[in-house]
Amino acid sequence: xxxxxxxxxxxxxxxxxxxxxxxxxxxxxxxxxxxxxxxxxxxxxxxxxxxxxxxxxxxxxxxxxxxxxxxxxxxxxxxxxxxxxxxxxxxxxxxxxxxxxxxxxxxxxxxxxxxxxxxxxxxxxxxxxxxxxxxxxxxxxxxxxxxxxxxxxxxxxxxxxxxxxxxxxxxxxxxxxxxxxxxxxxxxxxxxxxxxxxxxxxxxxxxxxxxxxxxxxxxxxxxxxxxxxxxxxxxxxxxxxxxxxxxxxxxxxxxxxxxxxxxxxxxxxxxxxxxxxxxxxxxxxxxxxxxxxxxxxxxxxxxxxxxxxxxxxxxxxxxxxxxxxxxxxxxxxxxxxxxxxxxxxxxxxxxxxxxxxxxxxxxxxxxxxxxxxxxxxxxxxxxxxxxxxxxxxxxxxxxxxxxxxxxxxxxxxxxxxxxxxxxxxxxxxxxxxxxxxxxxxxxxxxxxxxxxxxxxxxxxxxxxxxxxxxxxxxxxxxxxxxxxxxxxx
Numbered sequence: 105x106x107x108x109x110x111x112x113x114x115x116x117x118x119x120x121x122x123x124x125x126x127x128x129x130x131x132x133x134x135x136x137x138x139x140x141x142x143x144x145x146x147x148x149x150x151x152x153x154x155x156x157x158x159x160x161x162x163x164x165x166x167x168x169x170x171x172x173x174x175x176x177x178x179x180x181x182x183x184x185x186x187x188x189x190x191x192x193x194x195x196x197x198x199x200x201x202x203x204x205x206x207x208x209x210x211x212x213x214x215x216x217x218x219x220x221x222x223x224x225x226x227x228x229x230x231x232x233x234x235x236x237x238x239x240x241x242x243x244x245x246x247x248x249x250x251x252x253x254x255x256x257x258x259x260x261x262x263x264x265x266x267x268x269x270x271x272x273x274x275x276x277x278x279x280x281x282x283x284x285x286x287x288x289x290x291x292x293x294x295x296x297x298x299x300x301x302x303x304x305x306x307x308x309x310x311x312x313x314x315x316x317x318x319x320x321x322x323x324x325x326x327x328x329x330x331x332x333x334x335x336x337x338x339x340x341x342x343x344x345x346x347x348x349x350x351x352x353x354x355x356x357x358x359x360x361x362x363x364x365x366x367x368x369x370x371x372x373x374x375x376x377x378x379x380x381x382x383x384x385x386x387x388x389x390x391x392x393x394x395x396x397x398x399x400x401x402x403x404x405x406x407x408x409x410x411x412x413x414x415x416x417x418x419x420x421x422x423x424x425x426x427x428x429x430x431x432x433x434x435x436x437x438x439x440x441x442x443x444x445x446x447x448x449x450x451x452x453x454x455x456x457x458x459x460x461x462x463x464x465x466x467x468x469x470x471x472x473x474x475x476x477x478x479x480x481x482x483x484x485x486x487x488x489x490x491x492x493x494x495x496x497x498x499x500x501x502x503x504x505x506x507x508x509x510x511x512x513x514x515x516x517x518x519x520x521x522x523x524x525x526x527x528x529x530x531x532x533x534x535x536x537x538x539x540x541x542x543x544x545x546x547x548x549x550x551x552x553x554x555x556x557x558x559x560x561x562x563x564x565x566x567x568x569x570x571x572x573x574x575x576x577x578x579x580x581x582x583x584x585x586x587x588x589x590x591x592x593x
Contacts, residue, residue, distance in 0.1 A: 113271065138435040144436055148488070149194065149204040154181035157484045161457060168453045169473040173442050181188030189429075203444065205251055205490060206427035209244075210527045213251040216227045218429040219437050222250045228255055229445035232493065237515060242525040243423020252427035253444040256493045258391025260518035261422050263315040265289055266388045266400065269407035270381060275299050282411040286314075286355045289385065289411075293364045296384045305364040307376035307383030312369070314356060314552045315387065315414050316349045319521040319526050321581060323421070325544060326537070327569055330523050332415060337589065338522040340582050342574065344551075344562050353562070356554030369553035380428040387413065391422075392511045392518075393494045395503050416518040420525060426490040448493035452453055455498055460485035463469060474498040528581045528589045543568045 135194060155161055158181075166176040191207035195217045212218055232253070233241070236392050240254045265286075282289045283497050286307050293305045318329040321340065329343040340565075343349045359365045366372060376383040388400060388410060397410050430440045447454060455474070461467045465480040488494055499508060530537055547565045550556040 110300075127200065137372075142441060145178050146202040146247050146436055146440055147200075148177050148179050148202060149177055149191070151184060151187045151205045152181060152487060152490070153183060153483070153486050154276065155484055155486060156481075157460070160461060161484075161486070163203045164456055164461065165453060168450070168456075170444065172446055172450065172453075174437075175439055177443065177445065197478070198433055200433040200435065201431050202436050202440045203428055203430055204536070205512065206429045209252060209424050209427050210246055213246040213249075213429075214529070216432060218251040219432050219434065220249050220251060221253065221430060224430075224437060224441045225250060225253060228441040229448075232285065232445045232448040235449075235493070235495065237418075239418045239520065239524060240423050243418075243420045244427065245525055246527060247267040252424070252425060252429050253441065253448070255426035255428070255490060256448070257426055257489045258494075259422060259515045260416045261389050261391050262412060262416045263520075264388050264390050264410035264515065265413050265492060266386045266397070266408050266410040268381065268384050269409055271296060271303075271384050272409065278297055279409065279411060284412060284414075286352055286359075286413070288524075290355065290359070293359065293385065294362065297364055298360070300384070303365065304383045305378055305380075305385060306359060307386050308365060308369050308553055309372035310370060310373050310549045311373075312552050313351070313548075314352050316346070316352055317414050317550065318343060318346075318418050319417070319523055320421075321523060321526060321585075322530070322537075325548065327544065327565075328578065330521070330585075332417065332519065334522045338585060340578055340585060342566065342569065342578075344565055344569075347590065350558060350562060353551055353554070353558040354535070356552070357558055358554070360554035361591065365554050370549040370555040379406060392514050393488070395507045395511060398500075398503060398507070416514060417521055418518050418524060419521045420523065420527065423524070443456050445508070447491075449496065450496070451496045452498055455484045458491055458497055460487045468498065469501050472498050473501050473503075474503045523585065525592065526585055528584055530577075532580050533573065533577040536577045539572035540569060540574060540577065543572050 128177075158179075162177070162179060170176055187207070191204070194201065194204075195207065195212060200360070206212075206218070209218075221229075236254065236256055237259055239258065239259060241250065244250055244254055260406075260565050265282055266280075267277075271277070272279060277292050277294065279292055280287075282292060288464045296303075297305045313324040317332045319332065320326065320329050322328050327342045327344055328340055329346070329349075330340055331346070338431065344353075356365065360367075360369070376386070378386070390396075390400070390410065394400060397408050397472045400410070401408050421502075428444055430437050430444075434440055456462060459474065459476075460480060461484075464477065465484060466476050469475045488497060489491070547568075551558060551561060551565070
């Protein structure tokens with residue numbers, strides 16, 4: 105079995121320096137643990153499917169972890185289908201575990217299920233925390249404290265309209281004018297529909313939510329939003345009362361009437377496979393680690409081209425996308441944080457987990473680049489987004505230095521949500537939220553897929569929401585937001 109090679113180099117000199125510093129500080133932290141005679145196996149829960157070569161991956165990883173910090177990891181996977189059932193049971197039972205992918209991060213942090221890492225992260229994961237953009241720290245503060253070690257992944261997100269190149273080329277369609285709005289795509293959708301009336305021009309289904317330049321304190325399924333152009337006093341509004349959002353819904357309704365959206369969109373749960381030819385345009389979410397359309401094209405196994413729909417935005421939900429927490433029941437809190445620091449600062453450890461076994465699945469072709477080999481298989485490695493620091497992952501040899509430069513610049517320059525770090529407490533209006541969701545379940549799919557006329561339906565929706573207690577919920581959240589803004593000036 106070929107072991108992972110020792111690597112110090114990463115994408116930039118600054119990170120290389122940070123990595124070297126990391127080694128030094130890890131040794132210091134390890135000395136503390138070794139002095140206390142610490143030698144343990146940490147129990148860690150992860151969401152998703154276990155890699156088919158799990159035993160091989162973990163044997164190599166644990167050898168490295170043991171050498172560095174004197175412990176091993178018992179990594180237990182819980183499938184997505186069981187996650188919402190098993191994690192509450194594990195948390196509520198008081199089971200003693202050490203690390204977990206965060207489940208309902210804010211609510212469980214407030215309940216005391218997770219260890220306060222505010223000081224522990226500075227002592228045992230300082231090397232990694234110093235590399236993290238400020239948005240991750242601010243976006244994960246709960247009542248002024250930090251309860252997670254976040255994965256540095258897609259620091260911003262952007263909605264894009266993605267076109268199937270086989271049709272763009274076949275019919276010589278000009279998508280260059282699609283830029284920043286649904287309306288800008290109308291003409292090219294009509295042109296395509298004339299050529300291929302049986303192919304979904306805009307492939308959407310029941311779960312589709314129309315996009316706009318807003319942030320959503322409770323997620324896009326709820327009718328609470330903050331406009332990105334809000335000044336120093338952000339206001340929580342109902343996006344369905346916002347003129348710009350209403351215009352988006354009107355455009356989608358016009359598309360639906362003209363056959364540009366499938367007639368069963370409001371009930372369709374099967375979707376349109378990315379790698380197929382049953383669609384012309386889709387809406388996708390992209391971030392800096394996608395390197396433009398590179399990752400999307402890899403997944404689709406065909407050429408695609410995306411055009412921007414919304415701004416590149418740093419939000420609380422992006423900051424909390426992949427968090428690892430330490431259980432308050434853990435007897436190894438310090439060592440758990442030390443492991444998370446190692447996972448996020450050791451390129452040899454992380455690349456071996458995310459790409460698979462070196463020499464079998466991939467080989468290095470430069471200080472910070474790799475080439476995938478024939479032995480690279482989708483089910484024989486861990487996911488990048490929810491495992492560790494993407495900035496120390498080697499990039500595939502198809503990614504250019506210019507793309508890496510654009511990635512770093514975009515992370516620096518992306519817009520920050522006016523409510524980054526705001527986590528609403530919903531205890532006072534739980535009943536209203538339940539009623540509001542019942543209303544949304546009756547209207548949302550039809551409105552967002554353009555299946556019904558927003559001109560006549562939105563007034564009905566707003567009236568129903570007010571009866572469900574929308575005003576009470578908004579008033580409570582606005583009070584919390586005003587205090588948050590005041591505390592963070």
